[in-house]
Amino acid sequence: MRILLFLLFFLISSLSFAQKTFWASKVVAFSxxxxxxxxxxENRAIQVLGRPNKLPQIGMSACAWQPLTQNNPQEEFIIVSFDTLMSIQQxxxxxxxxxxxxxxxEAFDEFDNLKLLWAxxxxxxxxxGKMLNIVLQKPTPFKVRSIKVVLNTNRIKGWSQIDAIGISQATTPIKATINLAKNLPTELVKENLGKSVNSEYREIAPVISPDGKTLYYTRWKHPDNLGxxxxxxxxxSELQGDKKWGAAVLFPAPINNNEHNAICAISPDGKTILLNNVYLPDGTMAKGVSMSTKSSKGWDFPKALNIKNFKNKSDYAxxxxxxxxxxxxxxxxxxxxxxxxDVYLSFLQADNTWSEPQDAGSVINTAEDESxxxxxxxxKTLYxxxxxxxxFGSNDIFMSRRLDDTWLKWSEPExxxxxxxxxxxxGYFSISALGDYAFFSSQENAIGEEDIFKFKVPESIKPDAVVQITGGVYNYSDKKPISASINxxxxTDKDTVCxxxxxxxxxxxLMLPAKKSYTISASKKGFMSISEPLDFTKETNFKEIKKNIYLYPIxxxxxxxxxxVFFEQSKYEILPSSYPELDRIVSLMRENxxxxxxxxxxxxxxGDWNANLLLSKQRVDEVKKYLASKNINMSRIQTQGxxxxxxxxxxxxxEKRKLNRRVEFMIIKN
Known part of the structure; x- marks a missing residue:
C-alpha cells in the first residue's frame, strides 16, 4: 500500500512539474x-526576466527588453537561462x-551546444503583440541550459519588445495571466459617492479616516478652490446619520493655500495629517512632505519632515x-x-529625522512608475x-502584504x-480601519473628469483585523483628565505606538493589529507610569474598546x-516581557x-502556605536585583513577601487567582 501511495504521489508531482512554466531567471548575453x-x-535586458509584466495586454512597456535601435538590418538576440535543467517541449x-x-x-544543451528549435x-x-508559443513535436533529446531568441527588427517598422521568455514540458500553450486576488466576487459593486462629494470637476486622492466617518480628498481646478x-x-465630507455623505467642505487654512494641496494620510486618532509638499513661510511650496497636528486652536502650520538625502528626480511623489x-x-x-x-521606505530616527529612502524591492516595484x-x-497590507x-488598463490597483519587520519583504502583488x-x-485606494468599505479614484462612469467611488471590501483583499482603543488619561486622586503621553x-515583537x-x-x-498582546501605559512628569496588559490574541474581527488610564501622583x-511584571510558573525568575515595566520604575526613581x-x-x-510565602519574597528580591542592576541604590528599595x-x-x-498573584509597588518616601 505504501508503495502504491508513493507511486501515486510521484506521478502527481511529476505531472505538476511537467506542466509548470519556468520563466527566465538570468540574462546570459544580449546584442x-x-x-x-x-x-x-527601463527596457534593459533584465526586463525580460520573470513572468510577463505586460501581456495579456499589448503595447509598449518599460518592463520589456528593447534593443537599442529600431529597424536594425543586423540581427539582435538575447540569451537567458532558467532555474532548472530539463528536457522541454515548449x-x-x-x-x-x-x-x-x-x-x-535556439537552445543550448548542458554541454553548451547550440540547437535550432524553431525558425x-x-x-x-x-x-x-501576442504570446508566441513554440510547441515541439516531441521533447528535446537533451536538457536545456538556456534559450536564445533571435530578432530581425527590420521585419516590423518601429520598436520591438520582448516581455518574457518561458519554457515547459507541457504541450498546452503557455498563456500570460493576471495575478488576480483570490476569491473575488463576481458581483462586486462600485458606487459613485454622488454630487455631495463629486462634481463636474476632478476629484482624486481620497483618504478615509480610520473610523470611516470623514472622507478627505482633493479637488482640481474647482471654482471654489483658493487662488x-x-x-x-x-x-x-462627513458621514451623516442616514449613512450618506454630507456636502463637501473646503479644508481651512493654513492647510489649503494658493498652491497645490493634497492630504496623503491621517493618523489613527484623526489628529495628525500627512500633506504633500513642504509649506514655506512665503506661501510657496517645495518638494517633500509635511505634517500638521490638530490642537484646541485648530490645525497648526504644516512642518516639513526632515528626510535624509531626499533628492527626488521625479516631479511627483x-x-x-x-x-x-x-x-x-x-x-x-x-x-x-x-x-x-518606485515605492520607498523611510524610518523615523531617534532624533525625529527620517532615514534615507530605501527601495521596497523588485517584488513591489517595476520599471514603470508606481504611485x-x-x-x-x-x-501590513499595502495597496x-x-x-x-x-x-486591465493603464494603471491598476494592486495589493501586497508585508512579510517581516524589515518592511523590505512583500508578497507577490495581487x-x-x-x-x-x-x-x-x-489609483488612490484607501480603506478604513473597520475594513468594510474602500474608496478610490476612477474615470469610469464619473460625473465629471474623475470621481471618488467606494465598494464593500471582500474578505480576500481586506487588511488584517485591528482593535480600536479610545479613552482618556486621568489623575487617580481627583479623577480629572490630564494631558499625557501614551505608549x-x-x-510579540518590537512594535511600539506612541x-x-x-x-x-x-x-x-489607537488602532492595534488583532491576534497579538500588548501593554499600554501613560506617562507624565510628577506621576507614576504603570502599564496594563491588553490581550487581543483571540480577536479576529474589528473591535472597539474603551480604555481609560489612571496615573498616580508621586x-x-x-x-x-x-x-x-511576570514570572515563570511557581518560579521567581523574571520573564523578559517584564523589563519595559521595570524600566519605567528605573526612570521614575532616576527622576526622583x-x-x-x-x-x-x-x-x-x-499549594503549600510556607512555599508561597517564600516564593513571594524571592520574587520581589529578584525585582530589587533588577533595579539595582540599573544603578538604583539598593538602600532605596525595601521588600516584603x-x-x-x-x-x-x-x-x-x-481568573480571580490571577489577580492575587501580583507584585505591588508603594512609595515610602518621595
Missing part, C-alpha cells in the same frame, strides 16, 4: 539594450510590441505612513530605483497603483480585479499593582532621586 540619459533600468516568447520580429529560437518562415501578421489659478485643494507613525511609505525616483518612480501607496491600519504588472480596475488610470508595546493625549482635543485613539503612601519604595509580593492560595495572606480577590477561579 544590445535600450538606454538613454533619462532612464535607469518555448513561449511574450512579444508585447512589434510582434513578428522573432526569426529563430520563422511566415510573413508578419500585422498584430501588435486665482484654482489649483488643487483639500476638501472633506505620494506618501502614506504606518499606523504607529514610525514608517513613511513614499513614491519617488532616487539613486536606487527599479526604473521610474499612490496606502498602508492599511494593520500596518498601490502601477502599470508595471499585468492588468490585482484587485476588473470591476475595480478599468481600462483607464486607477503601547507589543508583547501618541499624545490632550483633554481639550478629545479622547486618544506621593508617599501611594500603592500600585505592577500588572506587567530621593524616592524610596517598598516592593510587596503576593501569591494565590494554591506576604504569600497568600493578602488577597484582593477570591481564589475560587483561575
Amino acid at each position: 544590445s539594450e535600450y538606454s538613454d540619459a533619462l532612464t535607469t533600468k 518555448v513561449a516568447v511574450a512579444e508585447n510590441y512589434g510582434q513578428g520580429c522573432v526569426v529563430r529560437v 520563422n518562415k511566415s510573413a508578419p501578421t500585422g498584430e501588435v 486665482k489659478d484654482k489649483n488643487q485643494d483639500i476638501w472633506y 505620494e506618501y502614506s505612513f504606518s499606523p504607529n507613525g514610525r514608517v513613511l511609505i513614499l513614491t519617488g525616483q532616487f539613486k536606487e530605483t527599479q526604473g521610474g518612480k 499612490t501607496p496606502f498602508i492599511a491600519a494593520d500596518g 498601490y497603483s502601477t502599470r508595471g504588472l499585468s492588468g 490585482n484587485l480585479g476588473p470591476i475595480i480596475n478599468t481600462p483607464e488610470w486607477d 503601547v508595546q507589543s508583547m 501618541v499624545t493625549y490632550d483633554p481639550q482635543t478629545g479622547d486618544y485613539k 506621593e508617599a503612601g501611594q500603592r500600585i499593582t505592577l500588572n506587567s 532621586p530621593t524616592m524610596e519604595i517598598m516592593l510587596e509580593g503576593h501569591t494565590d492560595n494554591q 506576604y504569600g497568600s495572606t493578602r488577597p484582593v480577590s477570591s481564589n475560587n477561579s483561575e
Whole structure:
C-alpha cells in the first residue's frame, strides 16, 4: 500500500512539474539594450526576466527588453537561462510590441551546444503583440541550459519588445495571466459617492479616516478652490446619520493655500495629517512632505519632515505612513530605483529625522512608475497603483502584504480585479480601519473628469483585523483628565505606538493589529507610569474598546499593582516581557532621586502556605536585583513577601487567582 501511495504521489508531482512554466531567471548575453540619459533600468535586458509584466495586454512597456535601435538590418538576440535543467517541449516568447520580429529560437544543451528549435518562415501578421508559443513535436533529446531568441527588427517598422521568455514540458500553450486576488466576487459593486462629494470637476486622492466617518480628498481646478489659478485643494465630507455623505467642505487654512494641496494620510486618532509638499513661510511650496497636528486652536502650520538625502528626480511623489507613525511609505525616483518612480521606505530616527529612502524591492516595484501607496491600519497590507504588472488598463490597483519587520519583504502583488480596475488610470485606494468599505479614484462612469467611488471590501483583499482603543488619561486622586503621553508595546515583537493625549482635543485613539498582546501605559512628569496588559490574541474581527488610564501622583503612601511584571510558573525568575515595566520604575526613581519604595509580593492560595510565602519574597528580591542592576541604590528599595495572606480577590477561579498573584509597588518616601 505504501508503495502504491508513493507511486501515486510521484506521478502527481511529476505531472505538476511537467506542466509548470519556468520563466527566465538570468540574462546570459544580449546584442544590445535600450538606454538613454533619462532612464535607469527601463527596457534593459533584465526586463525580460520573470513572468510577463505586460501581456495579456499589448503595447509598449518599460518592463520589456528593447534593443537599442529600431529597424536594425543586423540581427539582435538575447540569451537567458532558467532555474532548472530539463528536457522541454515548449518555448513561449511574450512579444508585447512589434510582434513578428522573432526569426529563430535556439537552445543550448548542458554541454553548451547550440540547437535550432524553431525558425520563422511566415510573413508578419500585422498584430501588435501576442504570446508566441513554440510547441515541439516531441521533447528535446537533451536538457536545456538556456534559450536564445533571435530578432530581425527590420521585419516590423518601429520598436520591438520582448516581455518574457518561458519554457515547459507541457504541450498546452503557455498563456500570460493576471495575478488576480483570490476569491473575488463576481458581483462586486462600485458606487459613485454622488454630487455631495463629486462634481463636474476632478476629484482624486481620497483618504478615509480610520473610523470611516470623514472622507478627505482633493479637488482640481474647482471654482471654489483658493487662488486665482484654482489649483488643487483639500476638501472633506462627513458621514451623516442616514449613512450618506454630507456636502463637501473646503479644508481651512493654513492647510489649503494658493498652491497645490493634497492630504496623503491621517493618523489613527484623526489628529495628525500627512500633506504633500513642504509649506514655506512665503506661501510657496517645495518638494517633500509635511505634517500638521490638530490642537484646541485648530490645525497648526504644516512642518516639513526632515528626510535624509531626499533628492527626488521625479516631479511627483505620494506618501502614506504606518499606523504607529514610525514608517513613511513614499513614491519617488532616487539613486536606487527599479526604473521610474518606485515605492520607498523611510524610518523615523531617534532624533525625529527620517532615514534615507530605501527601495521596497523588485517584488513591489517595476520599471514603470508606481504611485499612490496606502498602508492599511494593520500596518501590513499595502495597496498601490502601477502599470508595471499585468492588468486591465493603464494603471491598476494592486495589493501586497508585508512579510517581516524589515518592511523590505512583500508578497507577490495581487490585482484587485476588473470591476475595480478599468481600462483607464486607477489609483488612490484607501480603506478604513473597520475594513468594510474602500474608496478610490476612477474615470469610469464619473460625473465629471474623475470621481471618488467606494465598494464593500471582500474578505480576500481586506487588511488584517485591528482593535480600536479610545479613552482618556486621568489623575487617580481627583479623577480629572490630564494631558499625557501614551505608549503601547507589543508583547510579540518590537512594535511600539506612541501618541499624545490632550483633554481639550478629545479622547486618544489607537488602532492595534488583532491576534497579538500588548501593554499600554501613560506617562507624565510628577506621576507614576504603570502599564496594563491588553490581550487581543483571540480577536479576529474589528473591535472597539474603551480604555481609560489612571496615573498616580508621586506621593508617599501611594500603592500600585505592577500588572506587567511576570514570572515563570511557581518560579521567581523574571520573564523578559517584564523589563519595559521595570524600566519605567528605573526612570521614575532616576527622576526622583530621593524616592524610596517598598516592593510587596503576593501569591494565590494554591499549594503549600510556607512555599508561597517564600516564593513571594524571592520574587520581589529578584525585582530589587533588577533595579539595582540599573544603578538604583539598593538602600532605596525595601521588600516584603506576604504569600497568600493578602488577597484582593477570591481564589475560587483561575481568573480571580490571577489577580492575587501580583507584585505591588508603594512609595515610602518621595
